[in-house]
Amino acid sequence: DQQVKQNSPSLSVQEGRISILNCDYTNSMFDYFLWYKKYPAEGPTFLISISSIKDKNEDGRFTVFLNKSAKHLSLHIVPSQPGDSAVYFCAAKPDRGSTLGRLYFGRGTQLTVWP
Amino acid sequence: KAGVTQTPRYLIKTRGQQVTLSCSPISGHRSVSWYQQTPGQGLQFLFEYFSETQRNKGNFPGRFSGRQFSNSRSEMNVSTLELGDSALYLCASSTGDFVSYEQYFGPGTRLTVT
Numbered sequence: 006d007q008q009v010k011q012n013s014p015s016l017s018v019q020e021g022r023i024s025i026l027n028c029d030y031t032n033s034m035f036d037y038f039l040w041y042k043k044y045p046a047e048g049p050t051f052l053i054s055i056s057s058i059k060d061k062n063e064d065g066r067f068t069v070f071l072n073k074s075a076k077h078l079s080l081h082i083v084p085s086q087p088g089d090s091a092v093y094f095c096a097a098k099p100d101r102g103s104t105l106g107r108l109y110f111g112r113g114t115q116l117t118v119w120p
Numbered sequence: 121k122a123g124v125t126q127t128p129r130y131l132i133k134t135r136g137q138q139v140t141l142s143c144s145p146i147s148g149h150r151s152v153s154w155y156q157q158t159p160g161q162g163l164q165f166l167f168e169y170f171s172e173t174q175r176n177k178g179n180f181p182g183r184f185s186g187r188q189f190s191n192s193r194s195e196m197n198v199s200t201l202e203l204g205d206s207a208l209y210l211c212a213s214s215t216g217d218f219v220s221y222e223q224y225f226g227p228g229t230r231l232t233v234t
Contacts, residue, residue: 014160037221048124048210048225049163094163098221107153107176108223112162 008032009097011111020120024082028095028111031076036100039108040069040080043092052093053080057100085118092116122147124213124226132232138199141229143211145192151175151216152194153223154186157208169194170216198231206233 010029018024028038036057041049055062055069055078062069068081082089095111125144133139145152153176154166165178169188188194192213198205208230212223 011162039222041225046227048212048227051222051224054222107165107168108221109165110155110163112160 007112008035009095009109009111011093011095011114013114014112015115015117017117017119018085020087020118021084024080024085024089024116024118026080026082026093026095026114026116028078028080029076030078030097030109032097032099032109033076034099035097035109037098038069038071038078039096039098040067041094041096041110042089043094043113049094082116085116087118087120090116090118124211124224126209126211126226126229128229129227130230130232132234133201134234135201135203137201138197139201139231141196141198141209141211141231143194143196143213143226145194145211145213146224149213149215149224150192151214152188152192153212153214154194154196155210155212156180157210157228158206163210166196175216201233203233206231 008031039054040052042052043049053064053067071078092113092115094113096108127142151170153168155163168176172188183199186196208228210228212225214223
């Protein structure tokens with residue numbers, strides 16, 4: 006049951022341009038969303054998060070947008086840098102129920118930033 | 121603070137054997153979650169432990185089990201290994217108090233089953 010979906014397995018962007026990574030979810034009980042970045046041979050690193058009471062959260066070059074009605078969120082990276090090349094995972098947390106402590110992850114999007 | 125540590129980092133086992141992986145969470149974190157990562161499948165949730173109790177469980181067979189000790193360190197065991205168990209196994213720690221939801225990952229254990 007893939008409740009968090011990242012439909013683009015890969016994205017290629019030129020250095021200095023904007024990278025937009027997308028994520029869709031199906032469970033209306035999700036109320037907190039996170040983005041992680043993963044380099045090869047390392048564990049995922051927490052990047053940025055957003056609560057469902059907000060529609061935007063910004064941290065430096067990274068901004069996450071949340072559209073609750075469309076059950077869609079996106080991560081914008083501006084400007085993109087070669088060091089941003091990694092796999093990006095979207096994750097979501099339910100607000101209630103027996104799985105309260107669990108995060109649901111998408112399958113990831115490989116971002117490649119070329120010079 | 122020291123980050124999440126996992127041992128061993130690499131492991132090669134034969135089909136039918138069993139394996140135990142270890143995870144030490146960030147100091148003060150009481151929740152440990154385990155994930156399996158295989159190419160194209162993202163992070164598949166195995167289980168979560170909080171205060172020595174399994175609080176959540178994913179859809180994996182009973183060959184996959186875990187436990188948590190009083191110091192919050194956790195172990196994961198896979199019995200009767202199959203070729204399909206070859207994967208990166210990640211553990212993540214968090215406060216588990218539902219105030220902060222971020223999970224912090226260790227570097228993973230790369231398991232190869234031959």
